[in-house]
Amino acid sequence: NAGVTQTPKFQVLKTGQSMTLQCAQDMNHNSMYWYRQDPGMGLRLIYYSASEGTTDKGEVPNGYNVSRLNKREFSLRLESAAPSQTSVYFCASIRGQGHDTQYFGPGTRLTVL
Amino acid sequence: QKEVEQNSGPLSVPEGAIASLNCTYSDRGSQSFFWYRQYSGKSPELIMSIYSNGDQEDGRFTAQLNKASQYVSLLIRDSQPSDSATYLCAVGGGSNYKLTFGKGTLLTVNP
Numbered sequence A: 001n002a003g004v005t006q007t008p009k010f011q012v013l014k015t016g017q018s019m020t021l022q023c024a025q026d027m028n029h030n031s032m033y034w035y036r037q038d039p040g041m042g043l044r045l046i047y048y049s050a051s052e053g054t055t056d057k058g059e060v061p062n063g064y065n066v067s068r069l070n071k072r073e074f075s076l077r078l079e080s081a082a083p084s085q086t087s088v089y090f091c092a093s094i095r096g097q098g099h100d101t102q103y104f105g106p107g108t109r110l111t112v113l
Numbered sequence B: 001q002k003e004v005e006q007n008s009g010p011l012s013v014p015e016g017a018i019a020s021l022n023c024t025y026s027d028r029g030s031q032s033f034f035w036y037r038q039y040s041g042k043s044p045e046l047i048m049s050i051y052s053n054g055d056q057e058d059g060r061f062t063a064q065l066n067k068a069s070q071y072v073s074l075l076i077r078d079s080q081p082s083d084s085a086t087y088l089c090a091v092g093g094g095s096n097y098k099l100t101f102g103k104g105t106l107l108t109v110n111p
Helices: none
Strands: A004-007 A010-013 A019-025 A031-038 A042-049 A064-068 A074-078 A087-094 A108-112 B004-006 B011-014 B019-025 B032-038 B045-050 B054-058 B061-066 B071-076 B085-092 B099-101 B105-110
Touching: A004 A087, A010 A019, A019 A031, A019 A087, A019 A108, A031 A064, A031 A074, A042 A064, A042 A074, A042 B085, A042 B099, A074 A087, B004 B085, B011 B019, B019 B085, B019 B105, B032 B061, B032 B071, B045 B054, B045 B061, B045 B071, B071 B085
Parallel strands: A010 A108, B011 B105
Antiparallel strands: A004 A019, A019 A074, A031 A042, A031 A087, A064 A074, A087 A108, B004 B019, B019 B071, B032 B045, B032 B085, B054 B061, B061 B071, B085 B099, B085 B105
């Protein structure tokens, strides 16, 4: 049981390049989330998927797209990376029944030059 | 815009002391409250959750919730150097299980 996994762990992009961050969970969780964490800013929600087949914007969605590929996988795409997207990206998931909490992946550290 | 505010820190306490971390939230409809611990370079991990007014204890950790005052706190008794980390307060509510996080408080426990 690996929990929440993310790939890659580190990435350096040039301005304008595109890339997809991958997230997968093996806990049969229904909901998945993408956050970014910047120094002094805490965790901010980019997009989330409450259930397979649905996605919704969070607090800071501009410049990102997401795909809930199936129940296990939720990817985050940067179509044209900008230096302002330099951040640490975390994926999280939750079963979504009763009292429950989100479990986080190890993160992807992205630098955009 | 839902807001979660934490005491700015950093907070420094000697080993064996009680560390007190505080959090206030703006949305009166919030139903679930969490404290996550985050070591430098690592992902957040849940240490306490609380859903009703009062205290919730787990080992050296006690979470306190006062919905009337919109206030959540975390007490760490007998603080250890291994408790040195950033502590994130998170508040949730609603069927989508979204969380709003505070900016975190950096705690340093000095041997």
